[in-house]
Amino acid sequence: MHFTLLTGLLLGIAQAVVVPNHPGPFSVTMRVKALTDHSRTDPLNNSVKRQVLVSVFSPVPDSTKCSTEVIPYMPPATAASYGALAQSAGLPADIFSSFQLELCNLSNAQARRCRGGGKTTHRFPLVLFSPGLAESRLLYSVTAKSIAAQGYIVVTIDHPYDTEVIEFPDGSVVRSNGTDGMEQQLTEIRAADMSFILSRLRHLSSSDNPLFRTLPAKVDFTHVLAMGHSLGGAAAAQVLPLDKRFLGGIDMDGRLFNPVLTSGMRQPFLMLGRERHAEEDATWDSFWKVLRGPEGMVGVAGTTHASFTDLPALVQALGLPAEAQSRVEQVLGTAGGSRMQEIVAGVCAGFFRSVFEGEFWKLLEAIKEFSEVSVRNGSFGGV
Numbered sequence: 556m557h558f559t560l561l562t563g564l565l566l567g568i569a570q571a572v573v574v575p576n577h578p579g580p581f582s583v584t585m586r587v588k589a590l591t592d593h594s595r596t597d598p599l600n601n602s603v604k605r606q607v608l609v610s611v612f613s614p615v616p617d618s619t620k621c622s623t624e625v626i627p628y629m630p631p632a633t634a635a636s637y638g639a640l641a642q643s644a645g646l647p648a649d650i651f652s653s654f655q656l657e658l659c660n661l662s663n664a665q666a667r668r669c670r671g672g673g674k675t676t677h678r679f680p681l682v683l684f685s686p687g688l689a690e691s692r693l694l695y696s697v698t699a700k701s702i703a704a705q706g707y708i709v710v711t712i713d714h715p716y717d718t719e720v721i722e723f724p725d726g727s728v729v730r731s732n733g734t735d736g737m738e739q740q741l742t743e744i745r746a747a748d749m750s751f752i753l754s755r756l757r758h759l760s761s762s763d764n765p766l767f768r769t770l771p772a773k774v775d776f777t778h779v780l781a782m783g784h785s786l787g788g789a790a791a792a793q794v795l796p797l798d799k800r801f802l803g804g805i806d807m808d809g810r811l812f813n814p815v816l817t818s819g820m821r822q823p824f825l826m827l828g829r830e831r832h833a834e835e836d837a838t839w840d841s842f843w844k845v846l847r848g849p850e851g852m853v854g855v856a857g858t859t860h861a862s863f864t865d866l867p868a869l870v871q872a873l874g875l876p877a878e879a880q881s882r883v884e885q886v887l888g889t890a891g892g893s894r895m896q897e898i899v900a901g902v903c904a905g906f907f908r909s910v911f912e913g914e915f916w917k918l919l920e921a922i923k924e925f926s927e928v929s930v931r932n933g934s935f936g937g938v
């Protein structure tokens with residue numbers, strides 16, 4: 556994260572700032588769940604079993620049942636960790652604890668009624684989302700909510716000892732001990748995490764687990780996708796050839812790593828990034844050559860690497876004075892927070908539909924909605 560030169564421009568920020576997502580046909584509710592892989596020793600800590608933490612964002616089929624709940628965007632240790640970075644750039648240290656998310660609050664009985672039964676059961680495709688290197692899953696909650704509002708169950712993931720700080724619901728905190736030079740290994744560990752999460756969620760959904768008992772919708776496990784930002788996008792690429800349950804994937808502005816960088820894959824894949832990503836990162840053109848499914852390499856004008864996180868939406872919610880805004884744009888791009896939410900949700904949903912329907916050209920229709928988005932390379936033939 557690189558905020559710069561904002562010193563003194565942030566006076567008068569309100570105590571609490573609700574960060575809006577891009578709205579869609581659905582309200583969104585959220586659950587947090589720790590999942591332990593009892594079959595796997597943590598490759599980064601041999602004294603524990605691998606345990607990930609996920610947020611599950613679910614569309615609500617009947618929003619009339621929602622009451623509004625407002626929750627902190629980040630719990631204290633995570634907000635403090637981001638706050639330390641913010642402070643080093645001259646921002647208030649407590650800035651991340653002032654952000655809030657608005658969600659649909661449902662009682663268990665209301666959730667059950669929303670889920671329905673028999674013919675009216677509401678099922679939504681599943682999207683697993685892996686964050687940037689060391690970043691918290693929470694830095695993508697607004698993005699996940701924007702995608703979920705389009706009709707997808709979106710699961711954001713904290714990967715232990717890679718994510719800087721993870722606060723588990725039982726109060727335990729797991730911190731990274733540094734990740735320098737470990738990128739390639741981390742993409743493989745994250746890919747294994749994604750396969751495990753998919754298996755575990757599938758298992759829990761068929762048991763009487765509270766997670767699924769309190770969700771207002773069911774997961775369509777025949778329609779599963781992987782995506783991520785930065786190293787998380789590389790992890791999404793990594794899992795696809797290994798686990799065919801994932802029907803397609805999206806890398807948002809992430810450099811790719813072996814083995815998938817040379818082996819490629821057959822599933823549809825979208826590379827969605829800043830406009831000149833391929834000119835600045837040779838792995839994009841190399842990867843393009845080994846992709847065998849329908850594929851798109853798409854750029855968004857006015858973006859930087861950080862544009863594909865929640866940061867632009869957070870900053871926009873602060874309502875900065877114009878002179879601060881122009882400084883922020885040097886780091887976060889000119890595309891703007893709400894517009895980035897709209898673009899990412901629209902292009903991702905367009906890609907997902909094109910994968911499920913086997914009509915990859917439909918992605919082009921979604922892209923045409925946004926003047927900032929252009930296709931650098933594309934093979935949009937039939938699947």
Ligand SMILES: *[C@@H]1O[C@H](CO)[C@@H](O)[C@H](O)[C@H]1NC(C)=O
Binds near residue numbers: 599730
């Ligand atoms: C590994 O896990 C143990 C038990 O939770 C913990 O005490 C230890 O600090 C962890 N190691 C690292 C490198 O974080």
Ligand SMILES: *[C@@H]1O[C@H](CO)[C@@H](O)[C@H](O)[C@H]1NC(C)=O
Binds near residue numbers: 626
């Ligand atoms: C959700 O609603 C329940 C029941 O009305 C209430 O007890 C609970 O505090 C609400 N949760 C939040 C986070 O507002």
Ligand SMILES: *[C@@H]1O[C@H](CO)[C@@H](O)[C@H](O)[C@H]1NC(C)=O
Binds near residue numbers: 732733
């Ligand atoms: C944490 O990282 C430091 C510096 O790389 C290393 O010396 C130390 O052994 C590491 N600790 C653990 C528990 O892995």
Ligand SMILES: *[C@@H]1O[C@H](CO)[C@@H](O)[C@H](O)[C@H]1NC(C)=O
Binds near residue numbers: 843931932
């Ligand atoms: C991808 O697009 C770039 C820029 O238009 C072009 O130079 C390159 O040849 C294309 N690559 C492929 C494999 O189509």
